[in-house]
Amino acid sequence: MGDVAMTVPVLRALTEQHHNIRVTVVSRPLFKPFFKDLDRVDFFSIDVKKRHKGFQGLLRLFTDLRKLKVDYFADFHNVLRSRIVGTLFKLAGVKVATLDKGRAGRKALTKLENKVFEPLPTMFENHCKTLSKLGFTVSLENPKFPAQEKLVSELLPFTGEKNTKWIGIAPFAQYSSKVYPLDLMQNVIDTLAEREKSTILLFGGGEKEIALLNQLKRDNYNVIVMAGKVKLEAELNLIQHLDLMLSMDSGNAHMAAMLGVKVVTLWGATHPYAGFSPFNQPMCNCITADRDQYPLLPTSIFGNKEVEGYADVMRTIKPETVCEKIITILQQEN
The missing domain is CATH 3.40.50.2000 (Glycogen Phosphorylase B;)
Structure with a gap:
């Protein structure tokens, strides 16, 4: 949940700074409300229990997403499933960029001997770097947030x-x-x-x-x-x-x-x-x-x-x- 929430400020900045793009977020249906107020951001609900389960399910996911005719594929997760889908897009001629998790830096920060106690790039910065590989420069300075909605009756x-x-x-x-x-x-x-x-x-x-x-x-x-x-x-x-x-x-x-x-x-x-x-x-x-x-x-x-x-x-x-x-x-x- 936290990983998905951390993508929201980056996507808000992306769409505000690049008015000629439209984004489709691919994630579990639970997280759809995170993105409801973002302009030109659609949500694709992945069904990991049935339609998109297992390797065959990933092939179906790729087929479903390909119908959207996307020009770029940004892998903000960098796990086996997302890498497989990203590879399929790359083979189909779509430009793909994958999150660099900075594993070497993480290992140096947490090792028990000869620890390197220095701050690593934030996840928000890492997501911006992923987008830059696709040609989209994103600044997180002076961020905007959604207007406060009225307290819902429930x-x-x-x-x-x-x-x-x-x-x-x-x-x-x-x-x-x-x-x-x-x-x-x-x-x-x-x-x-x-x-x-x-x-x-x-x-x-x-x-x-x-x-x-x-x-x-x-x-x-x-x-x-x-x-x-x-x-x-x-x-x-x-x-x-x-x-x-x-x-x-x-x-x-x-x-x-x-x-x-x-x-x-x-x-x-x-x-x-x-x-x-x-x-x-x-x-x-x-x-x-x-x-x-x-x-x-x-x-x-x-x-x-x-x-x-x-x-x-x-x-x-x-x-x-x-x-x-x-x-x-x-x-x-x-």
Whole structure:
């Protein structure tokens, strides 16, 4: 989800700076709402469970896409399936460019010995480089974001009309090494809930996460669990009305950032230097674990690798630090 959300600012800039092109995004149907407000951007839903499953399915996908008579094929994913489709397009005479993931740089950043602790190009920069191979120069300076839409009616039974500062919190991630300890997150939520004229909206998905979010809510009247309440399109509408999103290194950070919402992120085994910090957010909004105590950080690009003795790295991020950062940002808006 985060990978797809990170393409949105790039495609918005592409279509705004090149008025003679039309783009078709090929992805899972769940992500179609991400692109609904982009001019001259169509969406092709891939059916990975039936029609486009397996190698034969990729051949059918190529056949389906070829009917669109595309002039260029940009592979923003660079996995086996997308490379196969890209190769078929190349054989058909279509100009193809593939994302360079910078694997050597990622390996140098995360290795445990002789680490090279330097920032890598962001994913947004990498996507722009992919487009440049096709002849399209894209600048991400002075980005534009969608106009804020009216709060949709299906949200009102849960949120009511907005008359407070709305703080979104997405406390989960795919891997545990990227999740802020829940006892510390409880401290953050309780502290923020004590502020007058603040409403905290908790995001997540799945029965297990919903149960944990309800525990985090406790008896705070101004903490609302949104997980499982509405579909993605309405959730994006809600995120657009947030004053700030607090997230892990996860998809929620990128969904908020693509909508122009201020984002504070917490980083454990991963690090913003890997290029996955949210779009157009200052580095000071990325709160990282203490590398003085844990010098091998970052130990992973995606959080899927565990290093002995590094299970508690996120405990070096104090709840007071998180709350102070959020409150400072909110006060700057007044």
